[in-house]
Amino acid sequence: MMLKYDKVALEIEQSIEHKQLKAGSQLSNIEELIAFYQVSRSTILKALDKLQSRGIIYQVQGSGIFVRKRKKEGYMNFLENHGFSSDLKLEQRKPVLVQLEIIKPNAEIIENLNCQLEDEIYKVERVHFLEGKCYCYETSYYNKMIIPYLNKEICEGSIFNYIKNSFNIQIGFSDKYLQVGCLPKQAAGYLDLTENDPGLFVTEIFYAHSGIAFDYSKTVYHYQNTHFFVQSQLS
Amino acid sequence: MMLKYDKVALEIEQSIEHKQLKAGSQLSNIEELIAFYQVSRSTILKALDKLQSRGIIYQVQGSGIFVRKRKKEGYMNFLENHGFSSDLKLEQRKPVLVQLEIIKPNAEIIENLNCQLEDEIYKVERVHFLEGKCYCYETSYYNKMIIPYLNKEICEGSIFNYIKNSFNIQIGFSDKYLQVGCLPKQAAGYLDLTENDPGLFVTEIFYAHSGIAFDYSKTVYHYQNTHFFVQSQLS
DNA sequence: GAGTGGTCTAGACCACTGT
DNA sequence: CAGTGGTCTAGACCACTCT
Numbered sequence: 001m002m003l004k005y006d007k008v009a010l011e012i013e014q015s016i017e018h019k020q021l022k023a024g025s026q027l028s029n030i031e032e033l034i035a036f037y038q039v040s041r042s043t044i045l046k047a048l049d050k051l052q053s054r055g056i057i058y059q060v061q062g063s064g065i066f067v068r069k070r071k072k073e074g075y076m077n078f079l080e081n082h083g084f085s086s087d088l089k090l091e092q093r094k095p096v097l098v099q100l101e102i103i104k105p106n107a108e109i110i111e112n113l114n115c116q117l118e119d120e121i122y123k124v125e126r127v128h129f130l131e132g133k134c135y136c137y138e139t140s141y142y143n144k145m146i147i148p149y150l151n152k153e154i155c156e157g158s159i160f161n162y163i164k165n166s167f168n169i170q171i172g173f174s175d176k177y178l179q180v181g182c183l184p185k186q187a188a189g190y191l192d193l194t195e196n197d198p199g200l201f202v203t204e205i206f207y208a209h210s211g212i213a214f215d216y217s218k219t220v221y222h223y224q225n226t227h228f229f230v231q232s233q234l235s
Numbered sequence: 236m237m238l239k240y241d242k243v244a245l246e247i248e249q250s251i252e253h254k255q256l257k258a259g260s261q262l263s264n265i266e267e268l269i270a271f272y273q274v275s276r277s278t279i280l281k282a283l284d285k286l287q288s289r290g291i292i293y294q295v296q297g298s299g300i301f302v303r304k305r306k307k308e309g310y311m312n313f314l315e316n317h318g319f320s321s322d323l324k325l326e327q328r329k330p331v332l333v334q335l336e337i338i339k340p341n342a343e344i345i346e347n348l349n350c351q352l353e354d355e356i357y358k359v360e361r362v363h364f365l366e367g368k369c370y371c372y373e374t375s376y377y378n379k380m381i382i383p384y385l386n387k388e389i390c391e392g393s394i395f396n397y398i399k400n401s402f403n404i405q406i407g408f409s410d411k412y413l414q415v416g417c418l419p420k421q422a423a424g425y426l427d428l429t430e431n432d433p434g435l436f437v438t439e440i441f442y443a444h445s446g447i448a449f450d451y452s453k454t455v456y457h458y459q460n461t462h463f464f465v466q467s468q469l470s
Numbered sequence: 471g472a473g474t475g476g477t478c479t480a481g482a483c484c485a486c487t488g489t
Numbered sequence: 490c491a492g493t494g495g496t497c498t499a500g501a502c503c504a505c506t507c508t
Binding site: 029030031045048059060061062063064065210 | 473474475476487
Binding site for chain 1: 495496497498505506
């Protein structure tokens with residue numbers, strides 16, 4: 001059963017979409033929303049907070065609830081580009097597997113996956129494409145204690161979906177570290193670029209809902225084929 | 236008067252800090268927090284939600300409330316590096332003003348600041364330093380209709396604090412667009428780098444709490460002196 | 471001052487985790 | 490099954506905006 005506030009949030013979002021409301025358009029006030037959706041004030045508030053945190057609307061005390069500007073076309077949501085996404089295009093992507101092997105962890109992996117020296121670690125190297133263009137080269141590490149099995153076929157699809165469906169592990173949150181640099185020869189080759197071309201280097205640790213780290217990844221993004229979008233909120 | 240949930244959130248955060256709790260440490264359960272802080276359940280929940288969205292804690296239904304890993308030293312929070320920050324080091328920064336002038340807006344500025352062709356626009360070019368190292372070169376645009384006055388002295392401090400204090404404009408949210416590229420000659424000069432070195436290019440629009448765009452900025456970050464950190468949540 | 475969003479409460483009941 | 494977080498309600502009152 002879907003939660004009430006998620007249902008309300010979804011319906012409000014769809015209503016904005018359906019009515020093609022532009023940025024700055026005012027929505028119904030809270031009393032009307034309560035009457036319309038037949039839920040309590042707190043439920044409406046929670047739905048609105050969710051929409052606000054996703055950048056769909058903004059609320060102004062004493063004034064009203066308004067539609068926020070939509071992101072430009074062709075930009076990926078930087079906070080939602082790894083299994084967090086509901087974007088259809090991303091679901092359709094088919095990564096190319098470069099290498100899949102089992103290794104022993106080095107200090108860096110032990111630190112970030114919070115594992116033991118004697119654990120076995122899956123190392124997965126892949127190149128991702130979007131609309132025919134390669135946009136990143138990614139090296140991921142998974143602890144075999146947590147993700148007991150991986151194969152070529154799984155790695156050529158969404159590993160996140162596989163993990164979610166097979167082990168009932170839900171993604172809870174992630175830590176990202178980013179910096180810009182020059183491509184080493186190997187990465188340049190996979191991205192169809194030249195050594196020392198610029199690149200965005202992102203190191204990311206994904207945690208399950210329960211707080212355990214299950215994925216440590218290092219990704220290099222293609223500087224021409226990747227454009228990101230991020231929405232910030234105060235509070 | 237400080238809001239109750241902000242007060243509770245602050246105290247919980249300070250308590251984590253004070254007790255030097257490590258990642259994964261479990262906090263008191265909700266009933267105990269209610270009893271300790273003498274507030275209602277909803278107020279505790281709101282405080283916890285705020286701490287969760289800031290990456291301080293994570294909550295696991297049926298299990299408990301836990302401390303989340305702190306960010307590494309030397310990384311800037313990508314979502315809080317422009318006036319959003321409470322980081323002391325950032326408050327102490329003194330930007331160097333390169334140029335301050337009043338111009339007529341081009342199509343791009345009109346689009347992003349939502350202004351008129353005949354409006355007057357402040358154009359501010361600055362270089363920011365952190366611990367003696369330049370880390371970005373920034374060009375900002377402000378509509379004189381909204382920000383009626385700027386001078387050299389103001390631009391050599393925090394424009395955001397000035398705007399906040401002088402015009403009672405609160406920052407509400409922002410849209411960021413980012414991509415990687417090669418530095419043009421001018422930017423390279425300001426950043427003490429060489430033409431065609433890599434750089435992180437960020438275009439950002441800041442909106443007041445009321446929803447009006449008041450700052451349109453284009454920033455180039457120094458690829459060696461800037462390391463960013465971002466925390467994502469799954470709603 | 472009318473309208474609108476934000477805070478806060480008390481309490482019932484649901485859903486998940488772990489032993 | 491005990492413990493713990495999550496959902497939802499009804500209602501009172503506060504704070505801000507705008508005319």
